[in-house]
Amino acid sequence: MIGIHNNPGSFSDRWLETCRQRLLPFKLVDCLASDVIQQCSGLSAVLWHWSHNQISELLIARQVLTALRANGLLVFPTVESSWHYDDKIAQKYLLEAIGAPLVPTWLFLDPQQAQNWIAQATWPKVFKLRCGAGSNNVSLVNSRRQAEALCAKAFGTGFATQPGYFYDLKRRSRSAGNWTAWLQKLRRAPRSFLAVWQRRRTLPRQRSYAYFQEFLPGNDFDTRITVIGNRAFGFRRMNRAGDFRASGSGQLLLSPDAVDPRAVQIAFAVAQRLASRSMAFDFLQDTQGKPCITEISYCYVAAAVHQCPGHWDPQLTWHPGQVWPQDAILDDVLQDLANNPPRNAPGGSPKPGSVHLQTLPL
Numbered sequence: 590m591i592g593i594h595n596n597p598g599s600f601s602d603r604w605l606e607t608c609r610q611r612l613l614p615f616k617l618v619d620c621l622a623s624d625v626i627q628q629c630s631g632l633s634a635v636l637w638h639w640s641h642n643q644i645s646e647l648l649i650a651r652q653v654l655t656a657l658r659a660n661g662l663l664v665f666p667t668v669e670s671s672w673h674y675d676d677k678i679a680q681k682y683l684l685e686a687i688g689a690p691l692v693p694t695w696l697f698l699d700p701q702q703a704q705n706w707i708a709q710a711t712w713p714k715v716f717k718l719r720c721g722a723g724s725n726n727v728s729l730v731n732s733r734r735q736a737e738a739l740c741a742k743a744f745g746t747g748f749a750t751q752p753g754y755f756y757d758l759k760r761r762s763r764s765a766g767n768w769t770a771w772l773q774k775l776r777r778a779p780r781s782f783l784a785v786w787q788r789r790r791t792l793p794r795q796r797s798y799a800y801f802q803e804f805l806p807g808n809d810f811d812t813r814i815t816v817i818g819n820r821a822f823g824f825r826r827m828n829r830a831g832d833f834r835a836s837g838s839g840q841l842l843l844s845p846d847a848v849d850p851r852a853v854q855i856a857f858a859v860a861q862r863l864a865s866r867s868m869a870f871d872f873l874q875d876t877q878g879k880p881c882i883t884e885i886s887y888c889y890v891a892a893a894v895h896q897c898p899g900h901w902d903p904q905l906t907w908h909p910g911q912v913w914p915q916d917a918i919l920d921d922v923l924q925d926l927a928n929n930p931p932r933n934a935p936g937g938s939p940k941p942g943s944v945h946l947q948t949l950p951l
Contacts, residue, residue: 591922592618592628592635592662600638600891603915613923620653621645626660633926634663636919640888641675641720644791663925665918669864670887677800678719680885689859690881692873693803700744703799707736715802718748718795726750726795729804729833740799747796802883804833805873811835812848812872812880814856815889816865817914818921820900821856823848824893843896850905852880857903859885867918891915 591608595601595617608615618628620637629635635657639650651672654664666674673679684691697703716739718726726748730736742748810825825842826835849872856870859882869889872880891914899909 590614590616590632592616592632594618594620594635594637594639596638596640596643599640600915600918601636603891603913604636604919607913607916607919621649625653626656629657629660629662632662633930634665634922636665636922638665638888639671647675663922665866665922666887667864667866670866670868673885674887675720677717677884678798681800683863684859684882684885687859687862689862690855690879692805692875692881692883695801697740697799698797700740700799703740703744704737707733707740710736710801712736713804715804717800717802718750719798719800720750720795727834730801736801743796743799745796747794750792750795805875805881807876808833808835808873810842811883812852813869813889813893814848814852814872815867815869815894815914816856816860817867817917819902820908820912820917821853821902822894822897822900822912822914823853824897841893841896843898845897845899845901845907849874849880850901853901853905855880855882866921867914889914 591613593601593604593608593615595605605615607613616628616632618632618635619625620635620639622628635654637650637654639646641647651668654666654671655668658664658668673683678696681691681694681696685694695706697706710733712733713729713731714736716728716730716736720726728739730739808828810827812823812825815822823845825847827840827842828835829840852870852872855872856868859865859870860868865887867887869886871883871885873883875881894914895911898911899907900912901907
């Protein structure tokens with residue numbers, strides 16, 4: 590039996606619908622509850638699409654998933670996929686460690702070292718905070734003077750983790766394709782304002798570090814590759830008008846011919862190296878036209894992936910047909926359970942060398 594944390598508006602909507610349609614046994618669990626370990630007793634897997642936008646989930650999700658896996662359950666997201674979620678600093682070190690083609694990135698924890706680098710750097714560069722999605726907390730730095738001002742703030746009062754109350758509304762309004770979509774976004778504005786207020790009140794300010802990435806000119810779009818198991822979905826995201834950023838624009842080019850096959854190969858290789866079940870990769874082209882990674886995330890917009898007219902397998906063979914990413918994740922979980930039953934599930938067995946605590950004189 591699979592446990593699902595029900596969070597309306599997340600992947601759980603589709604998971605619950607699919608389980609009911611297929612008559613798959615499942616149990617609703619509250620992964621934010623104090624007794625979550627007891628709730629999950631006897632389960633084979635737990636699915637929890639948690640988000641950095643939910644303060645409680647951000648505080649506890651990684652720890653709960655790690656504990657559940659230590660208890661023998663298969664979990665989504667895997668710890669390997671999510672420990673670096675919404676943390677660009679973690680992603681920098683991780684991607685560098687495995688030799689992935691990362692956009693040149695610099696991190697400074699000492700203000701003097703940052704100033705020394707700024708004094709000899711060329712411009713423009715991209716300044717980022719370690720957290721944020723949809724182009725939040727990302728800005729273009731065009732001069733040494735501007736970089737020094739950002740650095741002084743980074744090592745001084747710091748930056749609010751959550752942008753202002755009207756930032757998200759303005760961005761979503763620009764990305765709305767028609768009046769109906771714009772009105773729907775406007776109706777959600779009060780709920781968005783409340784969420785922004787809660788995050789601004791709770792999350793600490795970002796300070797004591799400076800994070801820069803190389804600015805790569807000539808990129809009017811980025812390429813999003815989402816790898817789920819042995820499937821890769823890809824599309825272009827066009828930049829917003831008058832902006833160097835593509836994330837959050839809502840302007841997608843879904844033709845597979847628009848996707849660089851080298852980006853698909855890199856995404857498959859990195860996903861395998863990271864033991865990731867599901868991961869989205871954002872690519873830009875460097876000055877030699879080669880794809881390089883800017884960020885990765887286990888979270889992404891499911892509807893955008895579903896719009897893809899098909900997907901590639903690891904041999905780059907194209908398979909036509911739309912797929913809901915939630916269904917692909919669920920199918921992979923079920924296949925893994927069939928091939929390798931968890932050690933605490935019926936039919937499962939302890940890993941070699943493991944010890945059941947119930948047999949110890951505690």
